[in-house]
Amino acid sequence: MSDAAAVQQHQFDDLEQQHEAAWIGMWIFIATEVMFFGGMFTGYIFYRSAYAQGFAGASNRLDVWLGAINTAVLIGSSFTMALAVHGAETNKRKLLVNGLLLTILLGSVFLGIKFFEYHHKFEEHLVPGSSFRFEGPLARPAEIFFSFYFAMTGMHALHMVIGIGMLSVLVFQARRGRYSAAYFTPVEITGLYWHFVDIVWIFLFPLLYLVGRHL
Numbered sequence: 001m002s003d004a005a006a007v008q009q010h011q012f013d014d015l016e017q018q019h020e021a022a023w024i025g026m027w028i029f030i031a032t033e034v035m036f037f038g039g040m041f042t043g044y045i046f047y048r049s050a051y052a053q054g055f056a057g058a059s060n061r062l063d064v065w066l067g068a069i070n071t072a073v074l075i076g077s078s079f080t081m082a083l084a085v086h087g088a089e090t091n092k093r094k095l096l097v098n099g100l101l102l103t104i105l106l107g108s109v110f111l112g113i114k115f116f117e118y119h120h121k122f123e124e125h126l127v128p129g130s131s132f133r134f135e136g137p138l139a140r141p142a143e144i145f146f147s148f149y150f151a152m153t154g155m156h157a158l159h160m161v162i163g164i165g166m167l168s169v170l171v172f173q174a175r176r177g178r179y180s181a182a183y184f185t186p187v188e189i190t191g192l193y194w195h196f197v198d199i200v201w202i203f204l205f206p207l208l209y210l211v212g213r214h215l
Contacts, residue, residue, distance in 0.1 A: 007183045019185045026189040030196050037200055044148045054141020056212035061126060067209040070113050074198045077106035085191045088184035100171045107164045114157055149208055156204060159197045166190050
């Protein structure tokens with residue numbers, strides 16, 4: 001059995017058709033994700049315009065440096081993911097595996113920093129609920145801000161955990177020689193997913209950490 005026949009699924013005529021179906025499926029998935037995150041972004045913008053001062057005051061309680069470091073980490077992970085795809089395209093298995101492992105490492109660093117931020121917010125009683133504490137008349141808008149903060153960054157972190165799981169499977173299969181210049185569709189579409197998750201953060205960081213910070 002040829003390498004192409006080994007990876008081609010029976011419902012497709014050839015690998016090209018299988019590749020196109022995978023791409024279309026991933027783009028449809030991303031479109032649904034854009035609508036999902038778009039709803040949260042729209043809600044955030046609406047409440048931010050209604051409670052600009054309260055949101056700015058609450059935003060000042062976030063650590064902008066940790067957010068900036070995480071932004072750099074994710075941009076770096078997009079670069080290593082692109083290297084992994086290039087390694088698959090050019091039959092460079094070592095580059096593929098190392099690129100995937102570095103992407104997992106950087107993704108884990110991001111989640112570690114985010115966990116540290118969450119822990120700090122728990123200690124400061126800035127988690128919405130009965131224990132929420134925020135001095136001054138802007139406590140209610142601040143609680144709304146942190147509700148959006150935990151919902152949006154939490155969903156983003158969940159997507160990253162899923163992405164790291166997908167990358168781990170790719171590493172296992174890449175080490176077994178499953179991917180080559182003839183077939184690397186799973187690496188490509190996982191890379192597309194990872195870049196999308198990175199882009200979501202590129203919008204989240206200024207929206208949550210920077211906009212109106214000094215009002």
